[in-house]
Amino acid sequence: MSTPTLQDDRTANDARAPRATTKPRRQVRAGSHLLLLAFAVYFLIPLWWLLVASTKSNSGLFVGSGGPLWFNGDFNFVENVKGLFTHDGGIYWTWFRNSFVYALAGGVGATLLSLLAGYGFAMYRFRGRAFLFSVLLGSLMIPATALVIPTFVLLSDFNLIDTMWAVILPSLLSPIGVYLIRVYAQEALPQDTIDAARVDGAGELRTFFRVSVPLLRPAVVTVLLLTTVATWNNFFLPLAVLRSQKLLPVTVGLSNWQALSSAGAGNEQAWNLIVTGALLSIVPLIVAFLALQRYWQSGLTLGSVK
Structure with missing residues (x-):
């Protein structure tokens, strides 16, 4: 043994x-x-409540057998959408179009400027580079609402108040976008690759568009999503610089309806239209995230392998 x-x-x-x-x-x-x-x-839970509330009538939002988080016996979603076409002359769809224009122009413009500035900070050495980037980081600490009044005064000097440019031009500046592009470019763009393109005879513009931009695609898409969502959800700036009802975005327009419904002015009770309009207003953002997620997900593993 x-x-x-x-x-x-x-x-x-x-x-x-x-x-x-x-x-x-x-x-x-x-x-x-x-x-x-x-x-x-x-x-x-808030998204579910919004979905459920958009199927209820105006009275069903306050008195119903299903409770706030469940459906009532009646289903009024189609009627609520039809009401958006007729209420106040169908101005909701004008607000929806305005939000789309503001978000598209502001998102694309801010992404392009952030790409150019972030790439310049990451790949070029110039006098004052560190100081300018420190100023950029410092601007991130300033609340956006604190800049609304100075922006209003500046736009007023150029007679841009109550125009679409009053919303689009301030939306083109995105310090966080510049920061993200700069940080990503430092990791995703090897200096040897850029130098090799230059040795092969490619100019700066060709190197930028043919070599750098494809490698920066995840960062570009991320900045595009962030700036587009920020512009779409912008509330205080349009409230301060716009007066015409036909220029308002969805955020400010629905807020006006809510104020009228709360005050009961002219027997205005449009709570069902408000929640339905709020639900429809987030659909483009959801579609954008689902359509573009495959691009920015590809950059999640950056730096995991050395």
Whole structure:
């Protein structure tokens, strides 16, 4: 009968070691999943309420058998959408078009300027580069609402108040976009690649568009999404610089309807149209995220392999 050796004891201990750590790891993983699930439910509840409320009539929003988070017996979503076409002359769709124009012009313009500025900060060495970038980072600490009054005065000097340019021009500036492009370019653009393109005879513009921009695509799409959403959701700036109802975006227009419904001015009660209009206003943003997610997801692993 053979006696157990030291090597046999080590082998047995190694075989038991993974089993001892499996249970705690599973517990940690389960706890993480539960925490993520709780956060998902927390963030999805307002969206679910908006979806449910858009199917109710004006009275059904306040008196109903289903409660605030469930449907009533009647389904009035189609009637609510039709009401948006007729209420106040169908001005909601004018607001919707304005928001689309502001978001498209502001998002594309801010992304282009951020791309040019961020690429310049990352790839070129010039006098005052560190100081200018420090000023850029400092501007991130200034609340956007604090700049509305100076922006209003500046636009007033150029007679741009109550025009679309009063919303589009300030939306073209995105310090956070410049910062993201600069940081991403430093990691995604090897200096050897840029130098090789220059040695092959490519000019600066050709190097930028043919070599750099394709590698920066995830960062560009991320900045495009951020600036587009920020412009679409912009509220305080349009409220301050626009007076005409026909130039308002959806955010300010629905706020005006809410104020009238709260005050009961002229028997104005359009709560069902407000929630339905709010639901329709987020559809373009959801479509944009779903359509562009494959581009910015490709940059999530940047720097994971050295």
